[in-house]
Amino acid sequence: MSHALDAEPRLSPKAKAALSEGKKAERRLGLLLCAPAILIMAAVAGWPILYSLWLSLQRYDLKFPDRTEFVGLDNYVTVLTNPYWWNAMWVTVLITVVSVAVELVLGMALALIMHRTLVGRGIVRTSTLIPYGIVTVVAAFSWRYAWTPGTGYLAETVAGGDPVLTEKIPAIMVVTLAEIWKTTPFMALLLMAGLALVPDDLLKAAAMDGASAWQRFTKVMVPVMKPAILVALLFRTLDAFRIFDNLFVLTAGSQGTSSVSMLTYNNLIKGLNLGIGSTMSVLIFIAVAVIAFVFVKLFGTAAPGGDGGGRR
Amino acid sequence: MAGIGGAVTTGRKARWTVLNVLVVAYALVPVLWIVSLSFKTKETLGDGNFIPRAWTFDNYKAIFATTEFVRALVNSIGIALIATAVAVVFGTMAAYAIARLDFPGKRLLVGVSLLIAMFPQISLVSPLFEIERTLGLFDTWPGLILPYITFALPLAIYTLSAFFREIPWELEKAAKMDGATPGQAFRRVIAPLAAPGVFTTAILVFIFCWNDFLFAISLTSTESSRTVPVALSFFTGSSQFEDPTGSIAAAAVVITIPIILFVLFFQRRIVAGLTSGAVKG
Numbered sequence: 273m274s275h276a277l278d279a280e281p282r283l284s285p286k287a288k289a290a291l292s293e294g295k296k297a298e299r300r301l302g303l304l305l306c307a308p309a310i311l312i313m314a315a316v317a318g319w320p321i322l323y324s325l326w327l328s329l330q331r332y333d334l335k336f337p338d339r340t341e342f343v344g345l346d347n348y349v350t351v352l353t354n355p356y357w358w359n360a361m362w363v364t365v366l367i368t369v370v371s372v373a374v375e376l377v378l379g380m381a382l383a384l385i386m387h388r389t390l391v392g393r394g395i396v397r398t399s400t401l402i403p404y405g406i407v408t409v410v411a412a413f414s415w416r417y418a419w420t421p422g423t424g425y426l427a428e429t430v431a432g433g434d435p436v437l438t439e440k441i442p443a444i445m446v447v448t449l450a451e452i453w454k455t456t457p458f459m460a461l462l463l464m465a466g467l468a469l470v471p472d473d474l475l476k477a478a479a480m481d482g483a484s485a486w487q488r489f490t491k492v493m494v495p496v497m498k499p500a501i502l503v504a505l506l507f508r509t510l511d512a513f514r515i516f517d518n519l520f521v522l523t524a525g526s527q528g529t530s531s532v533s534m535l536t537y538n539n540l541i542k543g544l545n546l547g548i549g550s551t552m553s554v555l556i557f558i559a560v561a562v563i564a565f566v567f568v569k570l571f572g573t574a575a576p577g578g579d580g581g582g583r584r
Numbered sequence: 585m586a587g588i589g590g591a592v593t594t595g596r597k598a599r600w601t602v603l604n605v606l607v608v609a610y611a612l613v614p615v616l617w618i619v620s621l622s623f624k625t626k627e628t629l630g631d632g633n634f635i636p637r638a639w640t641f642d643n644y645k646a647i648f649a650t651t652e653f654v655r656a657l658v659n660s661i662g663i664a665l666i667a668t669a670v671a672v673v674f675g676t677m678a679a680y681a682i683a684r685l686d687f688p689g690k691r692l693l694v695g696v697s698l699l700i701a702m703f704p705q706i707s708l709v710s711p712l713f714e715i716e717r718t719l720g721l722f723d724t725w726p727g728l729i730l731p732y733i734t735f736a737l738p739l740a741i742y743t744l745s746a747f748f749r750e751i752p753w754e755l756e757k758a759a760k761m762d763g764a765t766p767g768q769a770f771r772r773v774i775a776p777l778a779a780p781g782v783f784t785t786a787i788l789v790f791i792f793c794w795n796d797f798l799f800a801i802s803l804t805s806t807e808s809s810r811t812v813p814v815a816l817s818f819f820t821g822s823s824q825f826e827d828p829t830g831s832i833a834a835a836a837v838v839i840t841i842p843i844i845l846f847v848l849f850f851q852r853r854i855v856a857g858l859t860s861g862a863v864k865g
Contacts, residue, residue, distance in 0.1 A: 302687030316734040320711035409813040410836040465859035
């Protein structure tokens, strides 16, 4: 892009006219090629978001459709003063923070193993892709049966026969574990891409200068990998915040283990309350936007999208 | 490789082997457990043993005898394939434009699609539930295909534009200089170079659609469009007195097979696809 700008003043007026003709054609083609993607995203994501804003301002319960009316911000007051909502919010935040923190540590270890292993690199990479690819519901059932007393291999040995999924805190821990198992490989792959950017010479030089393995890690690798780490953290934080599948199968949100997505689903699909459901949708959207904004503000251009056109 | 940093001692090799075994066990144990459950007989299902004491195919026979599962499998395959095909075609067009052409709103498009990729899906469920009911799309294939395409498009655009930036486009010009028509230059030179990226993207998009649970459970209500993950969560066993564990495990294994095949055959591509977009920004 910048090359084209630099070159332009040097062209004769005639060539410039031809260029702008070509430029116009290029613009048209570009927009034309993007049109289907833009139309679908606008119709299936853009419009519904606006519509849910509108729905969130209505009293709209499908069980009592004739009592539908515009109520302004009443739904927001209802939701934001509701203890279930705040409980779900804390559960979601807890699962997000714990799982992302553990995943960062585990993922880094896994990335180092995958990056540096001397034997069986293919096998390691292949098997770590399985948790990433496997259907979340399938993995969740595997965990559920593993922790079910009488059926599972973990229930007797680890939990001593306790039905862990029926108590709030243990259940949240199991859900968090399931989440960590499933997504650590993804984190590791993103971190591994960052590791590949660390120059070997630099590590060798640091080793020559007497830096210990830990110093080489914190003083050489981490600074080079910082952008990759931040991208991985952002992706995973936003992804963990929308946790639904694991919870649905493992606890179905009982004993106060609902996440915000789970609570919204229950109000909407089970309770058929479109007004409240949409209000929660909008609030979750705002929460996610705030998280993304904080990441971008804190880390500036290191965050994806921050450097616009992307590095080449 | 082995020579870098001095000779590889047996001790180091052994240490790496132990670490690798740990990683492989970490990844495989939950999968092997559900496989083991699916092969257990009714009597041994509750014994809590990691390896079945008695093996049987009954669970598989049972699920393939129900329309509930077979129909869901057909839905899953059909919906995921159609959504993948559409998302990859439109994604390829957009990614080509983003990688090669200069046009207004390019950055905006990249930004917005990134936004959609990070979107909390539940935020779309409530309005889509209402919109699809009004339009008659609720509980139909298109009703699921459309949101899948929407969420797959950013993924496709991202991965593909990263791949397309790496293609040596000068080759196209060179082919034309050598007398190839634009069509020939595209078919013989560019298409073969772009194919691996497109294929990788298709795998990632397919995995995404295959995996989805939230849209599938919210926007369907009957067997006619329920996908396997949702059907699984509704399994009750062939009679109400029967424990569905065996059936769920067998069905879970069936829908894991495609994932295992992808991972086995296209490991390198999947890793490249997942990391390309992320590092390049």
